[in-house]
Amino acid sequence: MNAIATIEPLVRARNVHKSFDQLEVLRGIDLDVAPGEVVVILGPSGSGKSTFLRCINRLETINQGSIEVDGEQIGYSFRKGKLVQLSNHAVALQRRKIGMVFQQFNLYPHMTSLQNIIEAPVGIHGESRKDATENARRLLERVGLSAKADNYPRQLSGGQQQRVAIARALAIKPKLMLFDEPTSALDPELVGEVLATMRDLANQGLTMIVVTHEIGFAREAADRVVFMDGGKVVEQGKPEDVLVNPQHLRTRSFLSRFI
Numbered sequence: 001m002n003a004i005a006t007i008e009p010l011v012r013a014r015n016v017h018k019s020f021d022q023l024e025v026l027r028g029i030d031l032d033v034a035p036g037e038v039v040v041i042l043g044p045s046g047s048g049k050s051t052f053l054r055c056i057n058r059l060e061t062i063n064q065g066s067i068e069v070d071g072e073q074i075g076y077s078f079r080k081g082k083l084v085q086l087s088n089h090a091v092a093l094q095r096r097k098i099g100m101v102f103q104q105f106n107l108y109p110h111m112t113s114l115q116n117i118i119e120a121p122v123g124i125h126g127e128s129r130k131d132a133t134e135n136a137r138r139l140l141e142r143v144g145l146s147a148k149a150d151n152y153p154r155q156l157s158g159g160q161q162q163r164v165a166i167a168r169a170l171a172i173k174p175k176l177m178l179f180d181e182p183t184s185a186l187d188p189e190l191v192g193e194v195l196a197t198m199r200d201l202a203n204q205g206l207t208m209i210v211v212t213h214e215i216g217f218a219r220e221a222a223d224r225v226v227f228m229d230g231g232k233v234v235e236q237g238k239p240e241d242v243l244v245n246p247q248h249l250r251t252r253s254f255l256s257r258f259i
């Protein structure tokens, strides 16, 4: 039985093209992500993985195709049969559905963990400080950092900073979380704690798109693995198929580096 196929996808990307000047980085990406699904994107450096994530939450505009999240075209609305660009305010509201975690944690250095987490809910989305603070404390507990609420980023390890960054992204209560190589900047001994936090989120039913080179995470936590190369999806499927028995030479040669 395939329950996923009957549910409206949370993310629906169709024929997405993106160029930077003459450089065509995304060359027709199609991808659906179902609610609650965990999709891991693998692929060599320069294949367009970060660009694709940035297009999903419209940190980049696309040149062709469409990306819908939760039934809405990010950045546009249909009016009288025409696509109209939304105001910055409207895009900000749409983006609230999407949390993003980057390789560099990008925490505000002059703010404590708690202040970092409540900044967007209070500053951008008008939540009361009291509600945002209560939620932030719950989130810190969820990422195992209750004791670090009042610490500044410089007082935290890289792994702890990244877990605060995850809590911060969750603070806007997103329907979708995007992770762009969240463990690539970490010392090897700190990778595990961040992956464990992400695995918890996956088990709790959060919809996630994760770009990572952590094949072990893909094997254990992904519902689907997508292999990108040259701005295209080369192959996708269940981790046990794509990782164990890849159909394409490019996937095989990419994966052989990790064995």
Ligand SMILES: Nc1ncnc2c1ncn2[C@@H]1O[C@H](COP(=O)(O)OP(=O)(O)O)[C@@H](O)[C@H]1O
Binding pocket: 020, 023, 025, 043, 044, 045, 046, 047, 048, 049, 050, 051, 052
């Ligand atoms: N803002 C930008 N301006 C120009 N070129 C860019 C920009 N962002 C990414 N690129 C180029 O797009 C290609 C894909 O980059 P990226 O999406 O970061 O790949 P990946 O995340 O798979 O390593 C690379 O050649 C990169 O240099």
Ligand SMILES: [Mg+2]
Binding pocket: 049, 050, 051, 180, 181
């Ligand atoms: Mg990248």
